[in-house]
Amino acid sequence: MKFLVFQHVPNEHPGLFTKIADLEGIELEVVKFWEPYKIPQILGYNALIILGGPMGVYEDDIFPSKKDEVKVIKEALGKIPILGICLGSQLLASSLGSRVYPNMKEGKRVKEIGYYKVELTSEGKIDPLFEGFSPLITVLQWHGDIFDLPPGAKLLATSPIVQNQAFSYPGNAYGVLFHFEFTTEMVAKQMEIDRVWIHKDHEVNEDQLLEEAKDNSIIMQQQCERLFNNFLTIVRNQNS
Secondary structure (H helix, E strand, O other): EEEEEOOOOOOOOOOOOHHHHHHOOOOOEEEEEEOOOOOHEEEOOEEEEEOOOOOOOOHHHOOOOHHHHHHHHHHHOOOOOEEEEHHHHHHHHHHHHHEEEEOOEEOOOOOOEEEEEEEOOHHHOOOOHHHHOOOEEEEEEEEOOOEOOOOOOEEEEEEEOOOEEEEEEEOOOOEEEEOOOHHHHHHHHHHHHEEEEEEOOOOHHHHHHHHHHHHHHHHHHHHHHHHHHHHHHHHHHOOO
């Protein structure tokens, strides 16, 4: 099997997905959008995974690949399963006609950076993507943007800070605003790269966050394996 992967920046790579894919004999073909790129024909693949990135869906000036990505997402809808993570979920929501925008409360920017709990909805508890997950899940968040739930989509996970944390759309398209695929090393690198951003309109204790990354590394790996294998089951069922 072969999955097409959209990667927006070098530091937000497939991470833990790579090891799991290797074990399952799945080839991850990565399109690196910070380099000259050519997106192959989507029907040559069994699934599409869209990774995160620092740009906003609404920031056309720093997101030159957005138009090409949205075109491919629309082509893939209903044909092969899609999994969008963080920025990937926002791109999927935007492709489905929803608004993506900065999270604001009382005129102030609200970000989720670090380890938080999200709760599965009644729909999420029975969705195959979250098969075997507890109703309350520890996740890594790294975003300041949110999206409206696309028309026709089902809300799968929510939190007190951000209502729309994960959704499904007919045809096996999924968007999750959070991460499981980050290793401890990826979290440390992300803090280094985003040092200005994580302290703007927000406060992060970097030492504490790194300790939390180490403490949560095993459960993140277990959850990433479960999510990937659940998605793989969805892919196999659609391709059978």
